[in-house]
Amino acid sequence: MFLRSSRPSDDAFLDEAIGYADALNGVARRMCRDAALAEDLVQETLLKAIKGRDQFAPGTNLRSWLFRILTNLWVSRYRRAGLERATFDGPEVDPISDGWVSAETMRQLRDPEQVAISSLLRAELERALELLPEDFRMAVILIDAQDFTYEEAASALSIPMGTVMSRVHRGRKMLQKVLIEQGRSLGITKADGHAAGDAKSEPPANLQAFREKKFRGTP
Template sequence: MTLTIEVNDLEDQRDREDQRERFVQEAWPLLDQLYRAAWRYTRNHADAEDLVQETMLKAYRSFGQFASGTNIRAWLFRIMVTTWINRHRRTERRPTEVLTEHLADLEFNPAVRQSSITSASAELVALEALGDGDVKGALADLPEGQRMAVFYVDVEGFRYAEVAELLDIPLGTVMSRLHRGRGALRRALVEQSTKRSSAPECART
């Protein structure tokens, strides 16, 4: 009996180690993409870091249920969207809780020690998703539904059906929000360009 228990314990330990290594290899490289999306939701770097951290912790806890070889990016984004929605629902009931348990399971791994949510976000503060300040500003000013549709399709390259699944909305709603969001972006950028081109004339008068 004792030998059987020890063997089972060893197998469980190996399974946990395998799961941890898979998570680091498959999920961790997507950290920057998750942060970009989190910032689009929160509009605040500290809150975005918290959202990504909570997302990664939830993903790690349930990673044993994830089928290797399937779309892990969509799986992680879906966890983040659900986490964001749940945060809104509980905001009025109690302060936001940042989950920290189980981080030790990952911290000792060299690949994880060399990469962190904070360092990723520090780089992305400078880079940001689209690169152009005017476009980023116009995108940030869109209503959330349109902003996220444009972000997921045009920035992150998700298919319409994937975005519908991520946001739990009909495919037609994704297309409608994307159409309106792109139109609003074009109008905003044309307006900014017009103002910039007319500025020298105003300065001369």
């Protein structure tokens, strides 16, 4: 009996790896907030992958492996020490309850024609995404933008699957909360959000205070 393990050639490895360049770049851009730095991060990620291609087990998930290299590089090299370690205190740290938001309010937050957030709130969503703590942002981006499974995201971020689920949940809730508040202040939604149930005891998110706190101490 002859057993032969299939191992892609170097060229095939390179082609497959570079196929993830856009996805890596999308995530790197959100992490670095700088196009040139993001490109450097992607390049270093792929060069490390090439250098260590023999350590990749064929048949396993290359995308997940590449994102793991990227996130490790980001944390160990690119992230400015301390500045990105946003931790929340005050109202934002509490688990966000599934407070009462009417179907009408939720409908008003969406674009009626496209399956996306209302274009009036798009800029707010972008800002809210940037303000998410880095760990939450990464989890939300991998799951929502890159369609990772929880298992893949857990492998890419080197964290347990339960932690991925919790970070995605909390990240999304924070985004929703900001959108509801902004929708209300822009007059897009009516003032019924967070009006009943558990949400009663929850102080409303104050985006301005949130941003001031976030950027305090940033040079």
